[in-house]
Amino acid sequence: xxxxxxxxxxxxxxxxxxxxxxxxxxxxxxxxxxxxxxxxxxxxxxxxxxxxxxxxxxxxxxxxxxxxxxxxxxxxxxxxxxxxxxxxxxxxxxxxxxxxxxxxxxxxxxxxxxxxxxxxxxxxxxxxxxxxxxxxxxxxxxxxxxxxxxxxxxxxxxxxxxxxxxxxxxxxxxxxxxxxxxxxxxxxxxxxxxxxxxxxxxxxxxxxxxxxxxxxxxxxxxxx
Amino acid sequence: xxxxxxxxxxxxxxxxxxxxxxxxxxxxxxxxxxxxxxxxxxxxxxxxxxxxxxxxxxxxxxxxxxxxxxxxxxxxxxxxxxxxxxxxxxxxxxxxxxxxxxxxxxxxxxxxxxxxxxxxxxxxxxxxxxxxxxxxxxxxxxxxxxxxxxxxxxxxxxxxxxxxxxxxxxxxxxxxxxxxxxxxxxxxxxxxxxxxxxxxxxxxxxxxxxxxxxxxxxxxxxxx
DNA sequence: CCCCACCATTTGGTATACCAAAATTGATTG
DNA sequence: CAATCAATTTTGGTATACCAAATGGTGGGG
Numbered sequence: 392x393x394x395x396x397x398x399x400x401x402x403x404x405x406x407x408x409x410x411x412x413x414x415x416x417x418x419x420x421x422x423x424x425x426x427x428x429x430x431x432x433x434x435x436x437x438x439x440x441x442x443x444x445x446x447x448x449x450x451x452x453x454x455x456x457x458x459x460x461x462x463x464x465x466x467x468x469x470x471x472x473x474x475x476x477x478x479x480x481x482x483x484x485x486x487x488x489x490x491x492x493x494x495x496x497x498x499x500x501x502x503x504x505x506x507x508x509x510x511x512x513x514x515x516x517x518x519x520x521x522x523x524x525x526x527x528x529x530x531x532x533x534x535x536x537x538x539x540x541x542x543x544x545x546x547x548x549x550x551x552x553x554x555x556x557x558x559x560x561x562x563x564x565x566x567x568x569x570x571x572x573x574x575x576x577x578x579x580x581x582x583x584x585x586x587x588x589x590x591x592x593x594x595x596x597x598x599x600x601x602x603x604x605x606x607x608x609x610x611x612x613x614x615x
Numbered sequence: 616x617x618x619x620x621x622x623x624x625x626x627x628x629x630x631x632x633x634x635x636x637x638x639x640x641x642x643x644x645x646x647x648x649x650x651x652x653x654x655x656x657x658x659x660x661x662x663x664x665x666x667x668x669x670x671x672x673x674x675x676x677x678x679x680x681x682x683x684x685x686x687x688x689x690x691x692x693x694x695x696x697x698x699x700x701x702x703x704x705x706x707x708x709x710x711x712x713x714x715x716x717x718x719x720x721x722x723x724x725x726x727x728x729x730x731x732x733x734x735x736x737x738x739x740x741x742x743x744x745x746x747x748x749x750x751x752x753x754x755x756x757x758x759x760x761x762x763x764x765x766x767x768x769x770x771x772x773x774x775x776x777x778x779x780x781x782x783x784x785x786x787x788x789x790x791x792x793x794x795x796x797x798x799x800x801x802x803x804x805x806x807x808x809x810x811x812x813x814x815x816x817x818x819x820x821x822x823x824x825x826x827x828x829x830x831x832x833x834x835x836x837x838x839x
Numbered sequence: 840c841c842c843c844a845c846c847a848t849t850t851g852g853t854a855t856a857c858c859a860a861a862a863t864t865g866a867t868t869g
Numbered sequence: 870c871a872a873t874c875a876a877t878t879t880t881g882g883t884a885t886a887c888c889a890a891a892t893g894g895t896g897g898g899g
Contacts, residue, residue: 469757533693656884
């Protein structure tokens with residue numbers, strides 16, 4: 392992750408910390424302390440915080456420390472619906488506009504996931520999962536769409552990660568992915584739409600108990 | 616437009632200048648010069664530029680002056696497709712989730728537009744047009760969706776403004792809006808989808824000649 | 840006459856210093 | 870003992886100064 396400027400590097404680092412749960416939802420992200428902790432000045436730290444704020448991972452309130460976002464289930468569910476819509480549109484476009492290379496890449500990522508399902512660790516698996524869905528968005532050859540899709544995917548990454556650690560969901564996700572790939576390979580618009588709606592529709596149900604648990608637990612130790 | 620901090624105010628000002636065409640596509644937006652021109656320091660100006668960059672109105676390149684975005688027709692068309700998808704989703708949700716107040720507001724805005732079609736000036740009309748489409752997004756009661764929809768609406772504002780100055784399109788737009796409102800009032804999902812797709816589908820055709828003209832002309836006087 | 844190299848200037852990136860508003864805490868008074 | 874007000878401290882907002890990289894122009898050499 393070698394970015395042009397400090398701010399994007401810091402943003403990437405913070406993003407990782409948030410998504411991995413090292414910075415818990417609701418935690419303060421003070422620009423002074425964090426900057427000092429990383430040995431940089433406030434300016435790039437400030438910019439990094441703004442970047443994550445536009446991504447929805449940090450929330451800004453006037454005259455208050457920025458805090459790690461702590462979305463309710465309802466908010467996540469809303470975001471998931473938007474993500475689903477964007478991904479369905481992507482896949483539909485991909486059916487007519489994707490190159491053979493695009494499709495090959497999607498299939499390859501799907502295969503990688505299959506390999507990792509049993510053996511690999513959750514983080515590796517999720518990196519590939521993210522790449523898989525991103526590849527579908529990219530195959531639409533609509534940059535705005537791919538960009539927006541990616542933004543929503545990032546916002547939902549942590550919730551999906553928490554939900555998917557439940558081993559129970561993995562085999563189902565694997566079957567879902569296979570169906571998506573199969574439909575894309577033959578450029579079947581209706582089938583790919585159905586497969587994606589099934590896959591992403593389930594996600595809300597998977598996420599709900601995890602999020603409600605976490606928020607319930609977090610409500611107590613809220614000193615930070 | 617009395618915002619909490621300077622950066623947001625500057626962003627609003629720059630945004631208006633860009634959308635109204637006082638800052639032309641392709642023009643440099645140097646953070647030093649512009650800050651000095653407004654009598655502020657570089658810090659908030661820099662932040663304002665970043666804000667507009669995430670909105671897609673300004674493009675950033677490493678070690679280069681930020682420039683006012685100069686999208687090709689293809690890019691605008693891509694954005695329009697995303698906007699259409701988001702607005703259709705909004706309207707579908709609105710059919711089941713909108714309150715009577717939401718619907719009343721939408722109808723009221725539509726009526727205001729009707730009044731302005733003949734008499735009012737283009738800018739007033741477009742303010743209302745923007746509010747109309749935003750009201751539909753808000754009626755979905757899905758904040759992420761409304762926010763994203765608004766972002767795309769902003770990006771496309773200028774192109775739509777240029778296209779709609781052609782008086783020819785106005786009566787058609789008026790009929791389109793009436794159809795959208797009528798479908799929403801009776802919460803008819805299929806009808807509202809059809810009406811919106813018609814309305815926003817046409818837009819691409821209206822925009823094309825205007826954009827291609829402007830880009831052709833701009834290619835010459837590109838010293839700035 | 841053209842091309843290349845080098846220097847000056849411009850530009851964005853970063854650090855630091857200062858300011859104003861807001862939250863918190865502690866003292867004082869009812 | 871509690872409530873309130875004020876002072877201090879903390880925090881984000883803004884201005885300014887400095888740095889390094891990139892660009893563009895100019896002069897010398899081929």
